[in-house]
C-alpha cells in the first residue's frame with residue numbers, strides 16, 4: 001500500500017468516526033431511529049465515494065503528463081490545449097438549462113406554496129360557505145343584509161342617512177339630482193355596461209322639431225327627471241329620452257337604466273362598475289360578492305322610496 005492509499009484509509013476512518021459520534025451521541029442514538037440509521041448509511045456512501053474520487057485524481061495528477069495540440073496564443077508562457085469539449089460536461093450543461101426552465105416555469109416559483117395562494121383559497125372557501133348559507137335570503141332579511149353592507153362600505157362617502165354628505169357623493173334618497181341629469185344629458189355616459197352608451201347632447205334630438213336638444217330643453221328635462229317625472233318636460237322626454245328610457249323612465253333591459261327609481265339591478269351595476277359624473281368619482285366595489293351587491297341594491301331601492 002503506498003502513502004496515498006494510506007492517507008485515504010486514515011481520512012475515511014476519521015470521517016466515519018466523527019459521523020458515528022455525532023449521530024450516535026444524539027437523542028435516541030443509532031439503535032432505534034430509522035432516520036439516524038439512514039443518515040449514517042448515506043454518510044458512509046458519501047465518504048467512500050469522496051475518498052475514492054479524490055485518491056483517483058490525486059494519483060492521476062501525480063503521474064499524468066499533458067498531451068495534445070496547443071493553441072496559438074500563449075500568455076506569459078502559459079499555453080492552452082485544443083481539447084474537445086468533454087461529452088459529459090456538455091450534456092450536464094444542457095441539462096442544467098432544461099432544468100432551469102422547468103424550475104422557473106413549473107417548479108418552485110410558480111407552483112409552490114405561497115401565502116397569497118393560501119389567502120385566496122381561504123377567501124374562496126369562505127365565499128362558497130357564504131353563498132350556500134345565504135342563498136335563499138329575500139325580502140326584509142335581504143334589506144337588512146344590505147344595510148350592513150351599506151354601513152360597512154358605502155357610508156363613508158354617502159353618509160349615514162345616504163344624503164351624500166352635502167354633495168360629496170350622490171344623494172341616494174332621491175333617484176336623480178338635477179345637476180346629475182344635466183351633466184349626463186350634456187356629456188353622455190358609458191360606464192355601466194349597457195349595450196350602447198348614452199349619447200351626449202350632440203346625439204340627442206327632439207323628435208318633434210328634429211333639432212338637437214337646446215340648453216333650455218336640457219334645463220327643463222333635468223328638472224322634470226329630478227322631480228320624479230313630473231312638471232314641465234313630458235313632451236321633451238317623450239320625444240328625446242323615451243326611446244331608450246321607456247315611456248315613464250322605468251328603463252329597458254340592456255338599453256338604458258330606470259331613471260325614475262332605484263332598482264336593485266341598477267345599484268348592483270354601479271357597485272360593479274363604479275361611476276363618474278357631475279358629483280365626482282365612485283370607485284368600483286368588485287370585491288363584494290353577488291349576494292352582497294343584490295342586498296345593498298335592495299336596501300337602496302327601499303330607502304329611496
Ligand code: HEC
Nearest residue numbers: 181184189190191192193194196197198240241244255256
Ligand atoms: C340612445 C339611448 C338613450 C337616450 C336617447 C337617452 N339615454 Fe339616458 N342613458 C342611456 C344609457 C345607455 C344610460 C346608461 C349609461 C351608462 O352606462 O353609464 C343612460 C343614463 C342616463 C342617466 C344616468 C342614470 C344614473 O343614475 O346614472 C340619466 C339621468 C339619463 N340617462 C337621462 C336621460 C335623459 C333625460 C334623456 C333624454 C334627454 C336620455 N337619458 C336619453 C341611454 C339613453
Ligand code: HEC
Nearest residue numbers: 153154157169170175267270275276277278279280281282
Ligand atoms: C369613495 C366614495 C364612495 C363610496 C365608498 C361609495 N360611493 Fe357611491 N357614489 C360616489 C360618488 C362620488 C357618486 C356620484 C357619481 C356621479 O357623479 O354620478 C356615487 C354614486 C352612486 C350611485 C349612483 C347614483 C345615481 O343617481 O346615479 C349609487 C347607486 C351608489 N353610488 C351606490 C353606492 C354603494 C351601494 C356603495 C357601497 C357599496 C357606494 N356607492 C360607495 C362615491 C362613493
